[in-house]
Amino acid sequence: MDEKVKKNLEEFGFPVIVDERSGAMQWVDMRELRLRYIISIENIKPFYEGLREGKLMATKCKKCGRIFFPPQKDCPSCFDSDIEWVEMKKEGTLETMTVVFVKPPSFGQYDPYPVAIAKLDDGPKILAWYNGDPQQVKPGQRVKVQVSRRKEGYLMYELAPI
Amino acid sequence: MSENVAVIGIGHSKFGTRKDVNTAELCWESMKPAFETANLEPKDIDFFAVGNAGIWSSEAAIPALVAEYADLAPKGSMRVEAACASGSAAVRVGYTAIKSGIADLALALGVEKMQESPNPNVIELIGRFGSYFWEFENFGLTFPAYYALHGTAYMMKYGATEEDYARVAVKNHYYGAKNPYAQFQKEIDIETVLKSPYIAWPFKLFDCSPITDGSACVILASEEKVKELGIEEKVWILGQGVGTGTANLSRREEFTSLASARYAAEQAYKMAGIDIDNPANYLDGANVHDCFTAPEIIAYEDLRFCKRGEGYKLIRDEQTYIGGKIPVNVDGGLKAKGHPIGATGVSQAVEAYKQLLQKAEPGRQADINKGRWLAHNVGGTGHYTYVTIYGLEKR
Structure with a gap:
């Protein structure tokens, strides 16, 4: 719990803080929830x-x-x-990409990551992390699909330049 | 049954960081003026729908919350969710309820209290509005990143630049500065946008709409009710189209356009009797879903304000300012007005009413000659699109 909330809880008897910008009184929820789905x-x-x-x-x-x-x-x-x-044959052509700089907290352990969408030669498209230098990507960039182990320990597919 | 449905009352809260109010109070802030402009009381309402995406905020049963706070109990209601188009979904429910004859007076409320959670949690949760399992779980897509994939594809295909995207932010801040309900009432220049830090390349901080608290409310009435109540100030819903896209972006044909938006626009134009080959000729202006800068440009094309691949030229030539080919987001758009997810679609309806009845604040009132205004509200990344046409004269 935030130190200020703790202090107010002890002094006033309620888990409250005053919002710094507006000066408005806030109740700090005591019911914290952690979400993890089973799919x-x-x-x-x-x-x-x-x-x-x-x-x-x-x-x-x-x-x-x-x-x-x-x-x-x-x-x-x-x-x-x-x-x-x-x-699927593991080759295709890159269609678009981005680099995620502001990450969700659950991806906090990773550096900014490039995400790309490629069209596989077999037809379907695939969205995945791009393991390569995003600055070197050119229109029509050929890519391959490879499998790598994530920091969390599980295997996942990714795209890489050919 | 009512062939025609009118917006007869409107209300809009101040958008922004609203630590000064709780959810019910924030709702009442827009409901009260909606009742007042319609000259109605809560007991007159037959049915109400609340657009709210939730999850970052504490209260889930918002229809019940406002039924209690605003004396709407025991009238029928539901909460509706279509991601960032939840507000338009609420309008849709009210509109169809009246059109079908089930209700004569319906209220559509949109509300979001995003700042009940810290920003990182909101960033986490909002990234989950696509395919959670295939695109979020393994690849950590964020909401800006989803649209950035479109922004990149568009630049690669048509040669638009990051500077073109910045121009959209500059325009929308220009008008936001004139809107007292906007979160950001400050003009910016292209440099400010270009120098701001990257969020999801090619989008920078100033390419992105903010995290916002806010509510908006409209009261809808049947044609008969409009007559019975002798309502003079109203706008009619001339048409509404709705489309849905695939959950996975990888299942889409292309990334320079949103198929659901094109589909919804075609439906809406057809219903409203607007020539699909030249809709700008029939409209005095539009609100489009500029959750980021590039999607505003893509919206110009999906709505056929210009040809595919020419949207960036419209903004480059300042054709979407007042006085141009078609004024767009002259309330500041999501970009500067703010984007309280569930409230945005209803806020667009409020803006259509204000523009058409020439009640917009000084400096941001478009010329009203054709008597029609368009609202384009996208949920997720084209996962849902609602296009609604409002008009001064019924069809």
């Missing part, structure tokens, strides 16, 4: 199995041939769930 990946397990082997997996509708990336287990064109897992 089902049951139907896209092959994606993570592929990633462990350095592969980028997408789903493909067996009936109409539509490819889905990010992978999804149902084809809304065919009303069908008969899909197969297919490996």
Whole structure:
């Protein structure tokens, strides 16, 4: 708890502070919440199995041939769930990028990170971190998809210049 | 059923850092003038909708909160969420309720109290309005970064520059300085924008709309009610289009345009009887969703104020100032007026009413000859778009 709040709590009996700019009295919420979601990946397990082997997996509708990336287990064109897992060729062309300087606190451990969107030669587009010098990127920049280990310890795909 | 729906009352709080009020008080600040301009009381309202994205603020049941604070209980209500277009979603609910005949008088309120949380938490939470699992969880996209991906693509394709983007900020601050309800009432120059620190390249601090507290309110009425109450000051909703985009940006065709905005604009123009090939000829001005500078330029194109790839020339030639081809965001836009997520769409409706009835503050009143004003409100990065056309004469 903020020192000022602590002091006011002891002196006045309430968790309050005076906002410095406006002079308005604020109640400092005592109910702190930490959020961490638990998200089902049951139907896209092959994606993570592929990633462990350095592969980028997408789903493909067996009936109409539509490819889905990010992978999804149902084809809304065919009303069908008969899909197969297919490996994407890991090359493509960069379409756009940015560099995130002001980061979410949950990414605080990272330096400013470039994010790019590329169109894979196999068709789908992919958004990922760009492991390369953003200043050297040229229109039509060719990129490859590679798998790297994150600081948090898990494997994730990223883009890198060819 | 009511073929036509009118805005008959408006209210707008001061936008900015509002540590001086709690959520209910902030709502009442815009509700009170809305009732007063409509010459109505809370008991007259049949249904109300509240646009609010929430999560950074403490109160979730805002319709119930204002039902209590403003004596709207036990009337029907709902909270609606469409990210940064939540306010337009609230207008949509009121509009369709009246159009369908379920209500004769509806209130649409938009409110956001973003500064109940510290800035870093808001930055974290607002980055989650796309595909949380694929784009936020692993790649830490922020709201500026989502739009920066569009800003970069646009520069690469058409040769626009960071200076062009800065011009949008300069214009919107110019008008914000004349709007007493705006968060930033200060003019800036191009240098100020260009020298400000990068947030998400190519966007710098002054390319970005701020984190804002605020509320706005409109009261909507059926044609019959307008007659019955003898309402003289009103504007009609001539058309409204709504579009939705994919959650993942990687599922989009292109990054120099928002497909949901083009879709919504086509619908709205068709409903309002506006020639889609030259809509600027039918409009006295517009409010577009300038959460960042580049998206204002992209909006010019999605709304067909100019050809694709020529939006940056409109701002370069000052054609979106008053006196130009079509004045845009002459209330300061999200950029200078502030962007209290849920309130923005309703604030645009308030501005349409003020402009068309020539009640805007000195120095920012557009010439009203055609009697129509457009509002373009985007949620997320084209995840939702609402385009609404307001007019002095009903269709």
